[in-house]
Amino acid sequence: NDVERLRLTRKLNMNIFLAQLIESTNDTWGVDLFEVDALSNHRPLTHVALHLFKQRNILKQFQIRELTFFKFISAIEAKYRNNPYHNNIHATDVLQASHHMLNFSVFKNVFTELEVFAALFAAAVHDVDHPGVTNQYLINTNSDLAILYNDESVLENHHVTLAFQTLSTEGCDVLSTLNRKQHQMFRKMVISVVLATDMSKHIQHIGHLKTMVEIRRLSSSASSIIDPENAEDKLQILQSLVHCSDLSNPLKPLNLYLQWTDRIMEEFFRQGDLEKSLNLEVSPLCDRENSNICKSQMGFIDYVVHPLWEIWSRLTQPDCQPIMDILESNRVWIASQVLTEDDKHDGDDDGDDDKDDDDGDDDVIR
Ligand SMILES: COc1ccc(C2=NN(C(C)C)C(=O)[C@@H]3CC=CC[C@H]23)cc1C#CC(=O)NCc1ccccc1
Numbered sequence: 526n527d528v529e530r531l532r533l534t535r536k537l538n539m540n541i542f543l544a545q546l547i548e549s550t551n552d553t554w555g556v557d558l559f560e561v562d563a564l565s566n567h568r569p570l571t572h573v574a575l576h577l578f579k580q581r582n583i584l585k586q587f588q589i590r591e592l593t594f595f596k597f598i599s600a601i602e603a604k605y606r607n608n609p610y611h612n613n614i615h616a617t618d619v620l621q622a623s624h625h626m627l628n629f630s631v632f633k634n635v636f637t638e639l640e641v642f643a644a645l646f647a648a649a650v651h652d653v654d655h656p657g658v659t660n661q662y663l664i665n666t667n668s669d670l671a672i673l674y675n676d677e678s679v680l681e682n683h684h685v686t687l688a689f690q691t692l693s694t695e696g697c698d699v700l701s702t703l704n705r706k707q708h709q710m711f712r713k714m715v716i717s718v719v720l721a722t723d724m725s726k727h728i729q730h731i732g733h734l735k736t737m738v739e740i741r742r743l744s745s746s747a748s749s750i751i752d753p754e755n756a757e758d759k760l761q762i763l764q765s766l767v768h769c770s771d772l773s774n775p776l777k778p779l780n781l782y783l784q785w786t787d788r789i790m791e792e793f794f795r796q797g798d799l800e801k802s803l804n805l806e807v808s809p810l811c812d813r814e815n816s817n818i819c820k821s822q823m824g825f826i827d828y829v830v831h832p833l834w835e836i837w838s839r840l841t842q843p844d845c846q847p848i849m850d851i852l853e854s855n856r857v858w859i860a861s862q863v864l865t866e867d868d869k870h871d872g873d874d875d876g877d878d879d880k881d882d883d884d885g886d887d888d889v890i891r
Pocket residue numbers: 722724771772774775785786789810818821822823824825826828829
């Protein structure tokens with residue numbers, strides 16, 4: 526009947542739209558993964574990972590059965606929690622950004638298939654089972670995870686361990702066709718890339734990249750920036766590539782960036798709520814009652830994101846320029862909101878300008 530036909534047509538159109546969106550992950554920066562999440566019955570990671578691994582011919586190269594990969598990535602996706610920010614959509618976002626940047630011309634003929642496999646695998650699993658609180662919170666609350674990992678990169682150690690444990694789930698061993706040497710190298714690379722997403726390593730990333738750019742500038746062979754024979758350098762680049770992807774929200778189209786900002790702040794605020802209920806000191810940025818989202822996003826861009834991406838873009842020129850342009854335009858927009866916020870607050874000037882008023886005006890950036 527008509528209703529049934531209408532329903533089927535709608536379903537068909539959704540699947541066609543989903544297929545087009547997933548196809549665009551091949552070569553587009555800033556795919557709307559919230560849309561992919563909505564159209565894929567909340568399985569964006571499985572859909573995008575399967576597509577990208579097939580598109581890169583990784584499954585064929587390592588004789589990995591599609592069903593095995595499907596079972597593994599589905600099991601991983603199911604272990605991502607429904608946090609506002611650290612969820613399966615974020616994992617898909619980091620995977621797709623990493624895939625995009627591996628295609629930069631400066632990396633042509635640099636990485637082996639195994640290195641590409643390891644980097645994308647690491648991106649897909651890098652936050653699995655994230656509890657929605659920071660390492661510091663886990664340490665301050667004497668959590669089992671902090672005890673287990675002795676306060677050192679607690680979350681990141683947990684993500685890697687759980688990823689490799691998932692391989693031993695029935696029918697999920699995507700590494701079964703690797704030989705001993707490949708398996709050993711793959712495991713070393715995935716462990717180091719996921720552990721390198723700990724923000725406490727952020728400054729080290731910037732240092733390594735600066736050194737690499739300096740050497741490129743000084744060395745006569747400016748063209749071949751990365752020595753494909755230097756496994757250590759290549760591993761450091763893969764670590765920075767996934768870390769940059771993890772910090773790529775402010776370099777995405779504004780409507781996507783603002784959704785990520787809302788989400789991370791809600792996750793921080795929930796942690797603040799927990800800290801209040803436990804009579805712990807509320808972490809910076811986590812106080813729902815006293816936060817200024819636009820001002821702190823300016824700080825996040827100026828002190829965390831831009832310093833990293835500025836040096837990364839110098840290493841990866843010219844392909845990074847369009848992405849850096851998005852960061853610049855987003856920063857201008859955020860700055861305009863801060864001004865609007867200040868203007869509005871000046872209206873009801875209570876003589877105490879530096880006090881961060883409640884973020885009622887922050888609805889503006891939603
Ligand atoms: C889309 O926004 C965000 C997206 C992500 C993060 C993350 N922060 N951190 C640390 C830096 C607290 C993490 O370890 C998270 C886990 C791994 C990577 C980055 C994650 C923060 C923000 C923010 C913000 C925001 O408005 N002011 C917060 C802020 C302001 C100035 C300086 C630092 C933070």
